Amino acid sequence: MKIAIVGTGYVGLVTGACFAEMGNQVVCVDIDEKKLQGLRNGIVPIHEPGLEELVIANTASGRLTFTADFSSAINDSEVAFIAVGTPPNEDGSADLTQVLDVAKSIGQVITHPIVVADKSTVPVGTADQVRETIDAALLNRGEAIEFDVVSNPEFLREGSAVQDFMYPDRIVVGTASPKSERVMEELYGAFSKKQDRIQFVGVRDAEMTKYAANAMLATKISFMNEVAMMCDELGVDVENVRRGIGSDARIGPSFIYPGCGYGGSCFPKDVRSMINMASQAGLQDTIFEAVERRNQRQQLVLVDKVVAQFGSDLSGKTFALWGLAFKPETDDIRGAPAITIARHLCERGARVVACDPQAINVSRQALQGLNVQYTEDPYQATEKADALIVVTEWRQFKQPDFRRLSSQLQSKTIFDGRNLYNPQRCVDYGLNYIGIGRSSVLYS
Numbered sequence: 001m002k003i004a005i006v007g008t009g010y011v012g013l014v015t016g017a018c019f020a021e022m023g024n025q026v027v028c029v030d031i032d033e034k035k036l037q038g039l040r041n042g043i044v045p046i047h048e049p050g051l052e053e054l055v056i057a058n059t060a061s062g063r064l065t066f067t068a069d070f071s072s073a074i075n076d077s078e079v080a081f082i083a084v085g086t087p088p089n090e091d092g093s094a095d096l097t098q099v100l101d102v103a104k105s106i107g108q109v110i111t112h113p114i115v116v117a118d119k120s121t122v123p124v125g126t127a128d129q130v131r132e133t134i135d136a137a138l139l140n141r142g143e144a145i146e147f148d149v150v151s152n153p154e155f156l157r158e159g160s161a162v163q164d165f166m167y168p169d170r171i172v173v174g175t176a177s178p179k180s181e182r183v184m185e186e187l188y189g190a191f192s193k194k195q196d197r198i199q200f201v202g203v204r205d206a207e208m209t210k211y212a213a214n215a216m217l218a219t220k221i222s223f224m225n226e227v228a229m230m231c232d233e234l235g236v237d238v239e240n241v242r243r244g245i246g247s248d249a250r251i252g253p254s255f256i257y258p259g260c261g262y263g264g265s266c267f268p269k270d271v272r273s274m275i276n277m278a279s280q281a282g283l284q285d286t287i288f289e290a291v292e293r294r295n296q297r298q299q300l301v302l303v304d305k306v307v308a309q310f311g312s313d314l315s316g317k318t319f320a321l322w323g324l325a326f327k328p329e330t331d332d333i334r335g336a337p338a339i340t341i342a343r344h345l346c347e348r349g350a351r352v353v354a355c356d357p358q359a360i361n362v363s364r365q366a367l368q369g370l371n372v373q374y375t376e377d378p379y380q381a382t383e384k385a386d387a388l389i390v391v392t393e394w395r396q397f398k399q400p401d402f403r404r405l406s407s408q409l410q411s412k413t414i415f416d417g418r419n420l421y422n423p424q425r426c427v428d429y430g431l432n433y434i435g436i437g438r439s440s441v442l443y444s
C-alpha cells in the first residue's frame with residue numbers, strides 16, 4: 001500500500017519504518033529539511049533500539065523515502081497518517097495547531113479519495129475538527145473529493161518503539177466508515193497475523209482510549225509514589241509493599257515502581273489534557289488532578305532528601321547524577337525528572353556532574369548556563385563527588401562497583417531514585433543508602 005506519514009518524529013519515523021519493513025511504499029513528510037536530509041543519508045536523529053537498521057535497510061530498498069513536498073506525498077498515497085506534535089497549551093489542553101495545519105494542507109492539495117488517519121494524541125472531537133478543516137479547504141477550492149478521517153492512536157513506548165509497533169498488544173482504529181475499516185485492516189493485517197489484535201471502535205472511543213490508557217498508567221505510578229511517601233513517614237519499606245501488592249493478579253507488577261515521578265513527552269501532557277477534558281465535561285476534583293500534583297511533588301523528592309542531608313545551601317557541593325533521559329533506552333529528556341533535579345541542585349549552589357549513555361547532547365541545551373558537566377563514564381562522574389544521585393535505570397547503572405563508589409564519594413552516600421540497589425549491599429561496602437519510601441532501611 002502507498003502511505004504518507006506527516007510528521008517524522010518518534011511516532012512518525014517508527015510508523016513509517018515499520019510499515020515499509022512490511023513491504024509498503026512509505027513516504028515520510030516533515031517541515032524540518034535538515035532532519036529529512038540526514039534521514040536520506042541514514043542519520044537517525046533519535047535513539048530508538050532497532051530503528052536505525054530499519055531506516056537504512058528500507059531506504060536502500062526504496063520503500064522508505066523522505067520529503068518536504070507535501071502535495072506529491074499526499075497525492076501519491078491511499079492513506080495519510082498525521083503524526084505531528086500536540087504540545088500542551090497554558091491551560092493544559094492539547095494545542096492542535098500542527099494537526100489542523102496538516103488537515104488544512106490536505107484539503108488544499110488532495111486530488112483523489114484518501115483515508116486520513118490521526119495518530120497524534122488528540123482530545124475527543126478532534127477528528128470532527130480535522131474533517132471540518134479539510135472540508136473548508138476543499139470548499140475554498142470549489143472541489144468535492146471523498147475522504148475519511150479515522151482515529152488510530154499510537155501506544156508505542158519510547159525505548160522499545162520498534163518492538164511495540166511490530167508486536168502490538170492492540171491496534172485501535174476509530175472509524176464509522178466500512179471502506180476505511182477495510183483499508184486499515186489490510187494495512188495492519190501484517191502486524192496482527194497470529195492473533196486478531198485490531199479493535200474497530202467509534203472515532204471518539206478511539207480518541208478517549210489513548211488518553212485513558214496513559215492516565216491509567218500515570219495513576220498507577222503516582223499512586224505508588226504516594227504510598228512510598230507514606231512508607232517514608234511510617235517506617236515501612238515500600239519495596240516489600242510493592243512485591244506484596246504486585247503479586248496480586250488484579251493489580252499486577254507493572255508500573256508500581258516508586259521513583260522520582262513520570263516524565264517524557266506523553267504522560268505529563270496527556271494527564272494535563274485529561275484534566276482539561278474532564279473539566280470541559282463538567283467534572284471537578286478529578287483523580288487526574290491528584291495524579292498530576294503527586295508527580296510534580298515527586299520530581300523534587302530526591303532534592304528534599306539531599307537538602308535534609310546536606311542543608312539547603314549546596315554551595316561547594318558536587319553531585320554525580322546518573323541518568324538524564326526520562327527513561328532508559330531513549331535520548332528523550334522531555335519532562336525528565338533528572339533535568340528538574342539538576343536545575344534545583346544548581347539553583348541551590350551545587351555543581352552537578354551528569355552521566356547518561358544517550359542524552360548528553362540534548363541535555364546540554366536544556367541545562368545551558370547551569371553548573372553542569374557531562375561525562376559518559378559513570379565513575380568519572382562520581383570521582384570526588386559528595387554523593388551520587390541515580391535517576392534513570394539504565395542497565396549499566398544497575399550493578400555498580402560499590403567498592404569503587406565507596407572510595408570515590410566524599411560523603412559515601414547514594415540517593416537511589418529508582419530503588420535499584422539492595423541497601424544492605426551498599427552498607428556492606430561502607431555506603432549510606434537513601435531510597436524512596438525506604439527511610440526505615442536507611443542504612444549507614
Ligand SMILES: NC(=O)c1ccc[n+]([C@@H]2O[C@H](COP(=O)([O-])OP(=O)(O)OC[C@H]3O[C@@H](n4cnc5c(N)ncnc54)[C@H](O)[C@@H]3O)[C@@H](O)[C@H]2O)c1
Pocket residue numbers: 006007008009010011012029030031032083084085086098101102119120121122154155156157158265266
Ligand atoms: N513519543 C511517543 O512516545 C508517543 C507515543 C504515542 C503517541 N505520541 C503522540 O504522537 C504525536 C507525535 O509525537 P512525537 O513524539 O512523534 O513528536 P515529535 O515532536 O518527535 O515529532 C513531530 C514531528 O512533526 C513535524 N511537524 C510539525 N508540523 C508539521 C507539518 N505541518 N508538516 C510536517 N511535519 C510537521 C516536526 O518537525 C517533528 O519532526 C503526539 O501527539 C504525541 O502525543 C507520542
